[in-house]
Amino acid sequence: MRKIAVVVAIIFQVAVLGFMAGGREYIVHNGRTVYLRTAPVDPRDVFRGDYVALSYEISSIEDNLLRDELKKGVAWHDRGLPVYVVLTETDGVAQVSYASDRRPDGGLFIRGRLGGPRFPGIWVKYGIESFYVEQGAGKKLEQLFPKRGEKSRLEMEVKIGSGGEAVLIGYRVRR
């Protein structure tokens, strides 16, 4: 009995890590690739080393692009609610078509969580706001921070699964 319990405990730990890695790996292989324009922000994580914090264009969604319950307005206590953002590709970069709290039946969409109200509109987190790099390599990306009035040249390569889950896999710099 003890032996079975020990094996089950070990399997549980391996399964949690397997679920984390396997789920992402499936999306990396089977998901649809899109590029999202972003701007690098900053710094370092205690456990995970250097990373570049990213702020996407699609993170901030204006009022006129909201649908369903989101259109009625959101408050700070609604943070964490699922948000589905339908995307259209223009010039090789994904843009927001509209955002809703209801999952679309099909098409290209990304799932995020409500970060809070932003006037006018909302702010959404997709779980891909950190790009981890080898220690010391973050500076190169931070140099791509756009100057005032300039459009960011950094575009992150993201794989999106059928349920809208996003996995960040790389980046490109537009010339």
Add this chain to the structure above:
Amino acid sequence: MKKQIRWLHGEIEQWMAEGLITLGQAEGIRARYRQPEGGTPWATIIFSSLGAAILGLGIVLMFAYNWNAIPKFGKLGIVFGLLLLAHGGGAWLFLRGGRYRGVGEALCLLGTVLYGSGIWLIAQIYHIDTHYPNGFLAWALGALAAAWALASIPQAIAALALLSIWSATETVMFERFIHLGPVMIAALVAPLAWWKRSRLLMAAATVGLVFSACVGAAAAHEGTHLILVCLLSLGGLLLALAQLAPSIPSLAPFSRIWDRSGWIAFFSALYLLTFPGLIDEVLPLGLSKHGLAALSWLVPLAAAFLVWTIVVLGMTRFDRRLSFDLYLVPLVLVVTLLLLFFRTGDWLATPFNLAFLTLAISLMMRGCRQPNARLTIVGSVLLVMLATARYMDLFDSLIARGAVFILVGAMIFGQGLLYTRRKRAAGTGFGAGVQEVSR
């Protein structure tokens, strides 16, 4: 118990040398109180666990460098390989038993540390930036699974620390009111402490439960409003459990832990509730507006009332008596509940001041009666704390302030005289002055 047996065996030699007992009698006593053999190899467990934790941390930090030279599947292979190696080796040694069982347990702890680091490293590999307290929750669940499977106290303590961090990060960083933290500690950690009869784990679980419940209560309602009511209720519950525990053999070893922690929680909350300025902040809105947040104090309060009812009924049935100060505990809880329903006027702090004063004097009197130095000291300190606290906010004139301090000083002086007289009358036999605060 081991300490007392070691002391007794040392004394037997002395008694024989002094001719107080014969060799046969000495052998008889030795046979009755045998020196414990083996037992838990705490030194092995502590040093191996510490080594495992530090080694695991080193591995995490090394991988945090995030070498580009190592391909993604290479990193995943290292994460899973190290995890399986540590757990596999640990489980094999543990299940074999014998002298390497402790090392096996420590290797499994290393496995759990590697599992936690694996969560963060996989997040790094796939650039996952989701709600990070979930990582601590997943880590805690893995540690809990290992703790139950191995019946391991170090794994359970690791799980407890992780659950507390989970509750704290949800509360402090995300202002989320989490009820599940204390519930999980009560439902998943405390039963393991009971099963293993581990006082260390039960003490840690009690502290963890009070901590996570209080941080939850802090987040519950615009700041720190509900912390004191939550702490008071938990203190009342722990004191009730401390009274109930001696009647149930399997709970008896934990009575002292709940007694101590209960008094600390109860007195801390009660003392702060004696401040008229603070109580307006603590009970500002009345019960109806607390909403779901009321669960933070309502659940421990309901549990406290339930256990106190069982205690009081049991006392009546078995013709046992509680000391006077203990009857004040449920009374204070009832008053608090009534104040939450009907809060009017500027006198809200008065019942708490009276309760605190009565408890302090009661402890002083009980300390003299038994006689018990610890009780008299605790009672005196509480009395001085109350007088000092009221120095500024209750009395306007210096005459009143002076009179209060003269009265308090005289009471402590009188207590000293009474205690000395009682102590002389009772003698200084073995065991005098070691009674518990609540018994």
